[in-house]
Amino acid sequence: MNDRLETFVPLVFRRRGVQRLAVDGRSAHDTTLIEGLARAFYWQHLLDTGVMRSGSAIARAEKLHQSVVNELLRLTLLAPDIIELWMAGRQPRRLTLMWFQRNRLTPDWQAQRNLMASFEEDV
Template identity: 70%
Template sequence: MNAEFESFVPLTFARRGVQRLATTSAVAHDTTFLVGLSRAFYWKSLLDSNVMKSGSEIAKHEGLHHSVVNELMRLTLLAPDIIAQLMSGTQPRRLTLMWFQRNRLPVDWQAQRAIINGFK
């Protein structure tokens, strides 16, 4: 016997300035950030599997400037708990994709956590 299962996640979409947010009753997911994060990990997988040889090659293939690819690829260096916080929508409000693109984070995860905790 096959049973179908459904999941319902109550989301509403709202704008915060030029950003689009998916909100539940408790959290706000920055969809722009989530798209950037997913692209970064996808591109990393292309490099890891030797499908693409460099960020510049990815940029050319995607029709983007190489700096965009390189800025987003830095997101793959984030500590797993910071990524989980961003994915769950519980990050500090000012911690946006644009912030990550304009500010370099250290590779050291403890140092990253200290910076993120400074937002609270």
């Protein structure tokens, strides 16, 4: 008996500058941003479970510079409703993974919401 399920999601991948977008007709997912978010939560899980001792250990294992790991780990501080919007493809168009790598993220969720709103207003 085959207990495997398969789901088909009709997406088209497009480039917007250097960004990759997955477009399903209603929304556009910045796949680079989503992949960075997924890696951050995976790495945080490795730290939480004790599989890895530090961001530096993850960086060595992944053959990345430790600053890349630490910058992406900050994404785990995002408010859950912001992450939900991103997963629905409704992230601000000008907000990129590189922005998070170059700017500090406050752990205050309301300040994060205000920041996201400011990206939408500047369009």
